[in-house]
Amino acid sequence: MRIDVIATADEAEEQKVKGKLAVVIDVLRATSTIVTALYNGCKGVIPVYDIERARSKACELEPLQCLLGGERKGIMIEGFHHGNSPLEYTAESVRNKYVILTTTNGTKAIHHAKTAxxxxxxxxxxxxxxxxxxxxxxxxxxxxxxxxxEGNFSLEDVLCAGKVIDELINIRNDVYLNDLGIAAKDLYANNKEQLHNILSHTFHYSRLVSLGFDEDVAFCMQQDIYPIVPVYVDEQFIINEKSSC
Amino acid sequence: MRIDVIATADEAEEQKVKGKLAVVIDVLRATSTIVTALYNGCKGVIPVYDIERARSKACELEPLQCLLGGERKGIMIEGFHHGNSPLEYTAESVRNKYVILTTTNGTKAIHHAKTAxxxxxxxxxxxxxxxxxxxxxxxxxxxxxxxxxEGNFSLEDVLCAGKVIDELINIRNDVYLNDLGIAAKDLYANNKEQLHNILSHTFHYSRLVSLGFDEDVAFCMQQDIYPIVPVYVDEQFIINEKSSC
Incomplete structure (x- = not known):
């Protein structure tokens, strides 16, 4: 099994993605939010690339119950129900609803994964x-x-790739990695017990803390609290029932 | 002091470089070769972006004694005196001569550094x-x-950036790093005693070994054998006499 880790959404060109299994990672906070919403009973998360498309998608889907969620540069979007904090996507808030989500980096990465x-x-x-x-x-x-x-290497995402690799090599002995995969595996192995230490001076983590999202950051650093795997079917993420533990 | 580490030459856009001190790193093998040639008495190394420009530069500089050196995808260029192996740039070979060098990745990175x-x-x-x-x-x-x-993250270069950072924070306590700088520092700190271990499955290292350049690879992994700093003056690298130890 060959695993290539790519550092940014912009680098995920079609020839690097097409025909593969794509794992999208945006720890702070889009993929943490998607997983939380699904775990809490959301019927599906519909990632959308831009704000206007998110609003028109909500109109299209009426009378289904939809929540509009997302952010630009960490800040909630005007007229949306939720920002991009996983703490907002409680069971009370999302159960039996669809979430339409648009974020600065995460939904862009999902958009780049679509030929997978x-x-x-x-x-x-x-x-x-x-x-x-x-x-x-x-x-x-x-x-x-x-x-x-915003187009730059973000350490929390690479550490999370390292976590998945670290877990995977316990299951399979045929894993071959690209250079960033080797780096990610080593970085995670050396920091898995103290993620906050190595991340405390990183750009995105620091910015969210300075914006008052320190509870979000702490929440997103928890490991393996949700035994679920979202899969992308008919333009939305749903829980893959076969893979859930 | 702010230090940003950039993973590839392609990402070194002008706004990330202009007005700064640029440190170019291509461990396998261009920057190891440049440092070796200068240490061995070469009068200057002239990095050139493409093969034809290297040939015309040699004609321009006559009657100065010039050596043409370089590679494309690891292989020596037809009609050139040397490849890109630091082991070729001995004192006997380079003393009092100029080296005109063109390589796949290294001279491209230098080209991108020119607004620094x-x-x-x-x-x-x-x-x-x-x-x-x-x-x-x-x-x-x-x-x-x-x-x-070839446009991708190469672990040996990032580890070398980590080495320079690791040494620098022993001298100064005001070093602020971007996310890749934090990763580089951690990767180097965790692997400095066994660089070969973490690099043995990386792409460029493995390819050079498979092409028979295992002696080059071993040579380039030696740490701090040359107490010199090349600086770029009048389109060539020379030794900065003030900074040599």
Missing amino acids: TDITIASFLNGQAVAKYIGRHFCDQVVMICAGT | TDITIASFLNGQAVAKYIGRHFCDQVVMICAGT
């Missing part, structure tokens, strides 16, 4: 479940697309 | 000397441009 054969979503919250899913998927080619932050 | 205020060259062979130079340079903004390999 299959797409899933990883975060620290469900990394082990995703590793088990990949391990059983019998897929030769996996690409992990780290969303990055 | 100053340019230097780092490798494992001279990393400590470069750190001392940066520490004394009183420069607020440093950009480390890892050449990468």
Whole structure:
């Protein structure tokens, strides 16, 4: 099994993605939010690339119950029900509803993954479940697309890729990595017990803390609290029932 | 002091480089070769972006004694005196001569560094000397441009950036890093005693070994054998006499 880790959504060109299993990672906060919403009973998360498309999608889907969620540069979008904080997507808020989500980096990364054969979503919250899913998927080619932050390498996403790899090599002994995958695996192995230490001076983590989202950041650093794997079917993420533990 | 590490030459856009001190890193093998040639008495290394320009530069510089050196995808260029192996650039071969060098990734990274205020060259062979130079340079903004390999993240270059950072934080306590800089520092700190272990399955390292360049690879992994700092003056790299130890 060959796994290539890509540092930013912009680098996820079609020839690096097409025909593979794509694992999209945006720890702070889109993929943590998607996983949380699904775990809390949301019927489906519909990722949308831009704000206007999110609003028109909500109109299209009426009379289904939809929530509009998302952010630009960390800030909630005017007229939307929720921002991009996983803490907002409680069971009370999302059960039996659809979430239409648009974010600065995460939904862009999902957009770049669309030529993949299959797409899933990883975060620290469900990394082990995703590793088990990949391990059983019998897929030769996996690409992990780290969303990055505004086009730049973002360490929390690469560490999360390292977590999935770290879990996966416990299951399979035929894992071959690109250079960033080797780096991600080593970085995670050396920091898994103290993620906050290495991340405390990183760009996106620091910015969210300075914007008052320190509870979000703490929430997103929890490991393996959700044993679910989102899969992309008919333009939305739903829980893959077969892979849930 | 702010240090940004950039993973590939392609990402070194002008706004990330202009007005800063640029440190170009292509461990396998361009920057290891440049440092070796200068240490062995070469009068200057002239990096050139393409093969035809290298040939015409040699004609321009006659009757000065010039050597044409370089490679494309690891292989020597027809009609050139040397490839890109540092082992070829012996004192006997280069003393009192100019070397005109063109390589797949390294000279491209140097080309992208040209809007910087100053340019230097780092490798494992001279990393400590470069750190001392940066520490004394009183420069607020440093950009480390890892050449990468054919547009991709190359772990040996990022580890070398981590080495320079690791040495620098022993000298200065005001170093602020971007996310890739934080990763590079951690990767180097965790692997500095066994660089070959983490690099043995990386792309560029493995390819050079498979092409028979295992002696080159072993040579380039030596740390701090050359106490010199190349600086870019009048389109060539020369030794910065003030900074040599």
